[in-house]
Amino acid sequence: MEKHRGGSSLVEGKILLVLPILFLVLVLLPSMLRVSLGISHIYVKIVIKTFEWATLQIEKGVKKQKALALENLISNGIIQREETSMEEEMAGQRQGCFSLADVLYFSKKGLEAVADDEVTRRFSSEELVSWNLLSRTNVNFHQVSWQLTFVWISGILIRYCLLLPLRIGLSSFSILFLVSATTLVGQFPNGRVKCWLSNQVQMTCAALGVRCLSGAVHFHNRENRPQKGGICVANHTSPLDVLILASDGCYSLVGQVHGGLLGLIQKSCMKTAQHVLFERSEMKDRHLVRKKIREHIADKTKLPILIFPEGTCINNTSVMMFKKGSFEVGGTIHPVAIKYDPRFGDPFWNSMKYSTMTYAFKLLTSWAIVCNVWYLPPMVKEEEEDAVHFADRVKAVIAAQGGMSVLPWDGGLKRKKVKESFKEEQQKKYCRIVVENGAVGNGNVH
Amino acid sequence: MGSRASTLLLSHSQITRLYSRFTSLDKGENGTLSREDFQRIPELAINPLGDRIINAFFSEGEDQVNFRGFMRTLAHFRPIEDNEKSKDQNGPEPLNSRSNKLHFAFRLYDLDKDDKISRDELLQVLRMMVGVNISDEQLGSIADRTIQEADQDGDSAISFAEFVKVLEKVDVEQKMSIRFLH
Numbered sequence: 001m002e003k004h005r006g007g008s009s010l011v012e013g014k015i016l017l018v019l020p021i022l023f024l025v026l027v028l029l030p031s032m033l034r035v036s037l038g039i040s041h042i043y044v045k046i047v048i049k050t051f052e053w054a055t056l057q058i059e060k061g062v063k064k065q066k067a068l069a070l071e072n073l074i075s076n077g078i079i080q081r082e083e084t085s086m087e088e089e090m091a092g093q094r095q096g097c098f099s100l101a102d103v104l105y106f107s108k109k110g111l112e113a114v115a116d117d118e119v120t121r122r123f124s125s126e127e128l129v130s131w132n133l134l135s136r137t138n139v140n141f142h143q144v145s146w147q148l149t150f151v152w153i154s155g156i157l158i159r160y161c162l163l164l165p166l167r168i169g170l171s172s173f174s175i176l177f178l179v180s181a182t183t184l185v186g187q188f189p190n191g192r193v194k195c196w197l198s199n200q201v202q203m204t205c206a207a208l209g210v211r212c213l214s215g216a217v218h219f220h221n222r223e224n225r226p227q228k229g230g231i232c233v234a235n236h237t238s239p240l241d242v243l244i245l246a247s248d249g250c251y252s253l254v255g256q257v258h259g260g261l262l263g264l265i266q267k268s269c270m271k272t273a274q275h276v277l278f279e280r281s282e283m284k285d286r287h288l289v290r291k292k293i294r295e296h297i298a299d300k301t302k303l304p305i306l307i308f309p310e311g312t313c314i315n316n317t318s319v320m321m322f323k324k325g326s327f328e329v330g331g332t333i334h335p336v337a338i339k340y341d342p343r344f345g346d347p348f349w350n351s352m353k354y355s356t357m358t359y360a361f362k363l364l365t366s367w368a369i370v371c372n373v374w375y376l377p378p379m380v381k382e383e384e385e386d387a388v389h390f391a392d393r394v395k396a397v398i399a400a401q402g403g404m405s406v407l408p409w410d411g412g413l414k415r416k417k418v419k420e421s422f423k424e425e426q427q428k429k430y431c432r433i434v435v436e437n438g439a440v441g442n443g444n445v446h
Numbered sequence: 447m448g449s450r451a452s453t454l455l456l457s458h459s460q461i462t463r464l465y466s467r468f469t470s471l472d473k474g475e476n477g478t479l480s481r482e483d484f485q486r487i488p489e490l491a492i493n494p495l496g497d498r499i500i501n502a503f504f505s506e507g508e509d510q511v512n513f514r515g516f517m518r519t520l521a522h523f524r525p526i527e528d529n530e531k532s533k534d535q536n537g538p539e540p541l542n543s544r545s546n547k548l549h550f551a552f553r554l555y556d557l558d559k560d561d562k563i564s565r566d567e568l569l570q571v572l573r574m575m576v577g578v579n580i581s582d583e584q585l586g587s588i589a590d591r592t593i594q595e596a597d598q599d600g601d602s603a604i605s606f607a608e609f610v611k612v613l614e615k616v617d618v619e620q621k622m623s624i625r626f627l628h
Contacts, residue, residue, distance in 0.1 A: 003610040035593070040449075077625050078460065078463045078464065078467065078627060079625060079626055079627060080625040080626075080627055089621070097588070098588050098592060099571065099592075100592060100596065100604075100609065100612050100613065101551075101612075101613050101616045102575065103495060103551055103554050103555070103571065103575075103619040104551055104616070104618070104622050105495055105500070105621065106494060106621065107495065107499055107502075107550070107554060108552060108621060108622055108623075108624065109489070109493055110490055110495060110496060110499035111499065111519075111520060111522075111523050111624060112489075112624055113485065113487050113489035113490040113493065113521055114490060114499075114503075114520065115467065115624065115626075116467065117487050117488070117490070118487045118489070119487070119488045119489065120470070120471070120486065120487055121470070124470055127466075133621045138537065155490065162572070175461050206545055207589075224468045234598065263567075272604070283536065290616070309503075311452070318490060363548055409488060417485070417486075417491065418488040418491045420490040422488075423491070423493070423494060423496075424577055425492075426493065426494050427494050427576055427577030427578075427579060428577065428579055430494065430575050430576060431576050431577070431579040431580060434576065434580075434588075
């Protein structure tokens with residue numbers, strides 16, 4: 001009896017030893033040395049195979065036409081928009097005077113906007129063309145066949161009972177590590193050792209963070225990585241962008257002050273590196289922002305500054321207006337394009353709908369975070385170019401690389417109303433048509 | 447939903463997509479849209495007639511529109527040619543007939559719903575479309591001339607029949623149709 005008990009406690013002791021060693025070897029060491037063991041990539045491949053099988057099941061189960069029809073509508077949009085200008089529409093029998101039929105143009109454009117508009121759908125999660133076996137995206141597909149239901153339920157079990165506890169454990173460890181390591185390094189006297197150490201800490205924590213979320217990130221063109229004294233601009237989808245970029249390089253961040261958990265992480269980072277943080281209201285003071293950025297990049301020993309010129313999170317299907325502030329200060333711009341694969345989990349943070357913790361929970365219970373990061377060649381503002389044009393140029397390059405559409409609209413429309421001046425532009429345009437052939441009210445209609 | 451679908455002439459997948467559009471606009475998540483929900487659409491907010499178009503969705507005295515009302519208003523803009531494919535030839539006149547489309551346009555002018563466009567109502571719509579760029583006198587003369595040309599019964603207002611007559615040469619089908627993809 002006693003031998004047996006002795007034996008089992010020995011086994012328990014061995015298990016307790018094995019787990020930390022496994023953790024050290026599989027997670028911590030690779031993060032520190034920034035080596036990938038490929039576990040995430042294998043996992044991602046398995047998930048993709050499962051998705052393909054699920055799509056086949058759905059097409060067999062639901063009538064193929066119905067499934068294809070829905071897929072077409074989601075990818076092409078619900079209406080066909082004709083891009084005719086106001087002038088073309090209003091031309092006709094009349095000679096530059098008002099006609100009762102003019103309202104038809106505005107009513108059609110208005111109803112088109114109600115049915116499907118370019119802007120508001122960037123502020124909610126991208127719709128998937130085929131189901132990715134998450135209950136949050138299903139459209140009653142899980143009742144298609146019992147095999148599909150079985151896979152869906154086992155997916156739930158795997159994600160919530162296996163992956164979630166592992167991920168929560170790992171992320172708690174990472175945050176503790178970050179806080180303690182930054183506090184420790186913060187005690188060092190300022191100098192090259194401190195800089196080097198803080199860079200290592202930053203990158204290790206970011207790499208750990210990416211592993212927490214089963215992140216499979218593919219970096220392209222790493223020879224174009226941002227250099228010291230430059231400005232790195234990227235399209236913005238969520239705070240994960242920062243995590244992903246920080247796992248492959250060291251940056252100074254410009255961003256909004258957050259509260260809660262995110263605030264804690266921000267404060268820890270501030271202890272070791274030089275970041276520039278603002279209140280959202282302060283960001284409106286463009287002169288202040290520009291001054292701080294200019295001071296930062298003038299110092300060539302400082303880390304490249306990471307800026308998201310859209311100013312807010314967009315859902316990764318398009319790139320919206322780049323605010324010109326960061327493009328006015330001079331300096332080399334290093335564009336980076338980040339494109340997530342939405343099948344594995346929705347990276348977009350709709351901060352008006354979900355709090356930080358809800359968003360974190362959604363991420364931790366997704367399949368994985370899969371994304372591609374392209375480092376693009378550096379760009380400089382040309383002599384006769386103004387900041388707005390330069391910003392548009394950079395935006396076009398990023399959008400083209402990431403396969404996203406370009407929108408001239410301001411991402412700030414997520415929260416605030418559109419400016420009256422745009423409506424006034426429309427009215428002026430209409431007036432030009434009505435007043436076309438000389439003075440108004442001249443008759444000469446027939 | 448089946449019989450209504452045939453009146454609206456929208457397919458099942460189109461209705462599904464419109465419903466997800468409806469829910470994405472419904473920020474209050476209570477199954478109805480308010481005027482603010484519409485005004486959040488930037489392309490509609492910059493439309494000079496934006497407010498009138500939003501009004502078209504709401505019934506008399508109502509502040510909320512449900513999905514049925516949402517679809518009914520949009521259905522006005524379905525192309526007329528699709529009616530030929532409909533099997534229900536003896537049923538009620540479909541919402542997207544030429545006459546109903548013209549009614550929709552007429553109601554954009556006729557705010558007090560007295561079946562006449564008065565000089566004031568015409569001036570209001572004109573002012574919305576031109577903004578501040580044309581003076582009151584010029585606008586007044588445009589309105590007067592438009593009424594003069596359209597008015598046939600001498601009441602200095604435009605009735606629906608007179609409105610239809612003015613627009614008889616206009617390709618209402620092309621100007622008031624939105625091609626719903628399927």
